[in-house]
Amino acid sequence: MESMNLDEVAKTAIRLLDLSSLSGSEEASDIEALCRKAKTPIGETAAVCVYPKFVSMAKEALVKANAQSVKVATVSNFPDGRDDIDAAITEIKSAIQTGADEVDTVLPYEALLADDEETVRRYIAACRGTCGANVTLKVILETGQLKTPDRIEQASKLAILGGADFIKTSTGKTPIGATLQAARIMLLIIKYYGGNCGLKVSGGIRSLEDAESYLRLAESIMGDDFLVPEKFRIGASGILKPLLASLGIK
Numbered sequence: 001m002e003s004m005n006l007d008e009v010a011k012t013a014i015r016l017l018d019l020s021s022l023s024g025s026e027e028a029s030d031i032e033a034l035c036r037k038a039k040t041p042i043g044e045t046a047a048v049c050v051y052p053k054f055v056s057m058a059k060e061a062l063v064k065a066n067a068q069s070v071k072v073a074t075v076s077n078f079p080d081g082r083d084d085i086d087a088a089i090t091e092i093k094s095a096i097q098t099g100a101d102e103v104d105t106v107l108p109y110e111a112l113l114a115d116d117e118e119t120v121r122r123y124i125a126a127c128r129g130t131c132g133a134n135v136t137l138k139v140i141l142e143t144g145q146l147k148t149p150d151r152i153e154q155a156s157k158l159a160i161l162g163g164a165d166f167i168k169t170s171t172g173k174t175p176i177g178a179t180l181q182a183a184r185i186m187l188l189i190i191k192y193y194g195g196n197c198g199l200k201v202s203g204g205i206r207s208l209e210d211a212e213s214y215l216r217l218a219e220s221i222m223g224d225d226f227l228v229p230e231k232f233r234i235g236a237s238g239i240l241k242p243l244l245a246s247l248g249i250k
Helices: 007-016 028-037 052-064 085-096 107-111 116-130 149-163 181-192 208-222 237-246
Strands: 020-021 048-050 071-076 100-107 136-140 165-170 198-202 231-236
Touching: 007 208, 007 237, 020 028, 020 231, 020 237, 028 048, 028 052, 028 237, 048 052, 048 100, 052 071, 052 085, 071 085, 071 136, 085 100, 085 116, 100 116, 107 116, 107 149, 116 136, 116 149, 149 165, 149 181, 165 181, 165 231, 181 198, 181 208, 208 231, 208 237
Parallel strands: 020 048, 048 071, 071 100, 100 136, 136 165, 165 198, 198 231
Antiparallel strands: none
């Protein structure tokens, strides 16, 4: 990636995008518009992320947009990160039954901050077991709430060792979203403990320059092969327009 110009950075970032609509006030027209955006003039984004009740609608909208390869992700335990395992599993099961390809679930970070690692382990294990082998599990650490490098490292290890396919920085619903410091810690834990685990950065990524910073960070630690949708995602719907604009596409 070191030799990439900004156009190539923008094209790479678009292919790694998870577009989301998680305001809580969505209507059918919003989901349909989101899915149309997933098919861009330079290729498709990685996924769209919607609340569980919209999963089947998103599936249908992607077919209409001729973007069937775009994954449909949903959220669970979102955004509060409670420790109600049964509620989270019920939510995940329902979403999978309606066609979810991926689940972004919030780690019960308050339990972790209270040094209750056992609850966190049981939560992740239950989510992994429910998702099975065919549904991608992304565990949102909410790094802005964890605050310290030690806690971010601890959460990353627990998620990875529990079977997460991705660890994700943030919900985007707290004052502090993704930071380069948090992403660096998570990448280093992935490198040494992660096997096939990927990273998703989300929350506060708003420009081509922001995306470039995270892409170059990931490449410097993990190598060029990491910059594929199976390993690296950017959760930032608002960035699509500026990325396209940088390529001269309105």
